[in-house]
Amino acid sequence: MTRQVVLDTETTGLSAENGDRIIELGCVELFSRKLTGNDLHIYFNPGRESHEDALKVHGLTSDFLRDKPKFATLANDIVEYLRDAELIIHNAAFDVGFLNKEFELAGLPPLRSFVGDVTDTLALAKTVYPGKRNSLDALCDRFGVDRSNRTFHGAKLDAQLLADVYINLTRGQDALLIDIAANEPVQGRAMVAVDLRSFVLPVLTAADHELAAHEELLLQLDKASNGRTIFRQAAENAVA
Numbered sequence: 302m303t304r305q306v307v308l309d310t311e312t313t314g315l316s317a318e319n320g321d322r323i324i325e326l327g328c329v330e331l332f333s334r335k336l337t338g339n340d341l342h343i344y345f346n347p348g349r350e351s352h353e354d355a356l357k358v359h360g361l362t363s364d365f366l367r368d369k370p371k372f373a374t375l376a377n378d379i380v381e382y383l384r385d386a387e388l389i390i391h392n393a394a395f396d397v398g399f400l401n402k403e404f405e406l407a408g409l410p411p412l413r414s415f416v417g418d419v420t421d422t423l424a425l426a427k428t429v430y431p432g433k434r435n436s437l438d439a440l441c442d443r444f445g446v447d448r449s450n451r452t453f454h455g456a457k458l459d460a461q462l463l464a465d466v467y468i469n470l471t472r473g474q475d476a477l478l479i480d481i482a483a484n485e486p487v488q489g490r491a492m493v494a495v496d497l498r499s500f501v502l503p504v505l506t507a508a509d510h511e512l513a514a515h516e517e518l519l520l521q522l523d524k525a526s527n528g529r530t531i532f533r534q535a536a537e538n539a540v541a
Contacts, residue, residue: 303417305331306386307467309459310396311359314352317402322347323372324361327456328382329464331389336464341382342457344369360453376407384415389467391437391459393421422467429470429525437463444469471525 307329314321328341344361346369351361390396397419401411413419426435433439437459441448446465451458507515522530 304386305334305389306383307331307389307460307464308383308396309390309456309463310399311361311454311456312355312399313347313349314355317399320349321352321355321399322349323399323403324351324366325359325456326379327458327460329457329460330386331464331467334468340457340460341379343375343379345372345375346370347372358454372403373407376404376409380404380409380415383412385417387417388412388419389422389463390419391421391463392423393419420467422463422470425470429521437466440466440470 309327310323311325312321312323322345324345324347326341326343326345330337330339344366346366348371350363351359356362397412404411422440423435426440430443438448438451440446441462444466446462446469448462451462519530519532522532
C-alpha cells in the first residue's frame with residue numbers, strides 16, 4: 302500500500318513569488334487508509350510580517366513566531382519525511398507553490414522530484430460534487446466531520462480534518478476492499494464444517510426508499526470512478 306501524507310500550510314500571504322513565506326506546516330500520515338500517528342507539525346519564523354488578512358485567518362503573530370526555526374534549517378528533514386509519499390492537499394497548487402519556493406531558497410529540488418503523486422482534494426471534490434461548495438469547511442459539514450475547534454485555520458488541525466474528509470470522499474470502492482495481507486492466519490483453532498444446504502434462508506426484498514438510496518450511492522461511485530463502478534460491472538457480467 303502507498304504511504305500517504307495529508308499536508309497543509311499556513312503562510313504570511315498569498316504570493317510566494319512576491320516574498321510571502323510558510324509559517325506553519327502540518328502533516329498527517331496515512332497507511333492503508335489508517336492514521337499512523339507519525340505526523341509532522343512545525344512553526345517557522347518567516348523573517349517578515351504576515352499580511353493583515355492572513356493574520357486574521359491563522360492568528361500566528363510575529364511575536365509567537367520570533368523564536369521558531371527558519372524553514373531552511375529543517376528543509377532536509379522535511380524532504381526525508383515526505384519522500385516517496387503520495388501527498389493529499391486541498392487546493393494543492395497553492396501549497397505546492399509555496400513549498401517549491403521554500404525548497405528553492407534552501408538550495409533543494411522541487412517537491413515533485415522526491416514525492417509520489419499529489420492528489421488535490423479540491424479538484425476531486427469538484428468532480429464528485431460538481432456545482433456545490435467544496436471548501437474544507439463545506440466538505441466537513443457534508444461528511445459530518447467535527448470542526449468545532451477550528452477558531453483559526455491551523456496547518457495541523459486542517460490536515461487532520463482533511464484526512465477525515467479524504468477518507469469519506471474516497472470511501473466508495475477503496476473502503477470495500479479487504480486487505481487480506483493485514484489479516485494474520487488463525488493458529489490452533491479447530492474448524493468445523495457446516496453443511497449450509499440444510500438452511501433455508503429468507504429472501505428480503507428491498508423497499509423503494511432503500512432502492513433509491515442504493516441507486517444514489519451507485520451514482521456517486523460512478524462519478525468518483527469515471528463509470529468504472531465494480532458493482533455495476535459485476536451485475537452486467539452476471540446478466541451476460
